[in-house]
Amino acid sequence: MSQPRRIGLLGGSFDPPHLAHRALGRAARDQLALDELRWLPAGAPWQKAGQVLAAPAHRAAMLAALLAEDGADDGFNRIDARELQRDGPTYTIDTVRALQAETPGAEWFLILGQDQYARFDTWRDWPELLQRLTLAVAARNGQAPQAPAALAAVPHRCTRLDLPPLAISASVVRARLAAGLAVADLVGASVAGYIDQQRPYPGPTNQG
Known part of the structure; x- marks a missing residue:
């Protein structure tokens, strides 16, 4: 009897995607023995209500550029853009219900x-x-995931993902761009080139 296909889901606004995102995807691939990783760029994440995001087409294109730097992966990384096409706030449960119905x-x-x-x-x-x-929770410095009280009281499956320390965040990238500073060391050459050419963020032209 064949083993069930193991599929990871990695969502986020990816505004912009950066090297810590890619490192997390690689850690999940290796430590969870995944067959496939679905990247889920969010359309209007409810946690960030009121925050202006780069256009969905730009965020999807930047994510594709970041993942392309991994080279041929036999279809392991897949960008699922359904949340970008959904009206109203984006909720993970809606996406999970749909995906599980499609891939029982x-x-x-x-x-x-x-x-x-x-x-x-x-x-x-x-x-x-x-x-x-x-749940697969990224841990830094070997720390065990810390659940809030309500979650800790409910039995659930949770595993730790060990991730190397990377002091990178999308807000840091956007701040550098606003100041006209280079970001290639945070997002990779392909994403930096896309930002420089397409200008998805206001502010000075990125310098690479």
């Missing part, structure tokens, strides 16, 4: 950072999410 029998992993895990009990229908998949 797979084993699913939701890849999170510790900050997301710490407020997971604020997500829409979070108890249902716990029943549907395993």
Whole structure:
């Protein structure tokens, strides 16, 4: 009997995507023995209501550029743009329900950072999410994931992803761009080139 297909889900605004995102995807691939990783750029993430994001087409294109630097991966990395096409706030549970209906029998992993895990009990229908998949939480410096009290009280499947320390965030990248500073060391050459050419962010031209 064949083993179920192991599929990871990695969502975010990716505004812009950067090298820490790629490192997290690689860690998930290797440590969870995934068959496939679905990248889910968010359309209007409810956690960031009121924040102006770069246009969906730009964020999807930058994510594609970042992943292309990994070279041929036999289709392991897949960008699923359904949340960019959904009207209204984006909720993970809606996406997970749809994906599991499309691919029955797979084993699913939701890849999170510790900050997301710490407020997971604020997500829409979070108890249902716990029943549907395993949480894979990125840990830095070997620290175990710390669940909020409400989540800790509910039995759930959770595994730790060990991630090397990378002091990179999208807000730092955007701040550098606003100051006209180089960002290639944070986002990679392909994404930096896209930003320089397409100008998805206001401010001085990026210098590479």
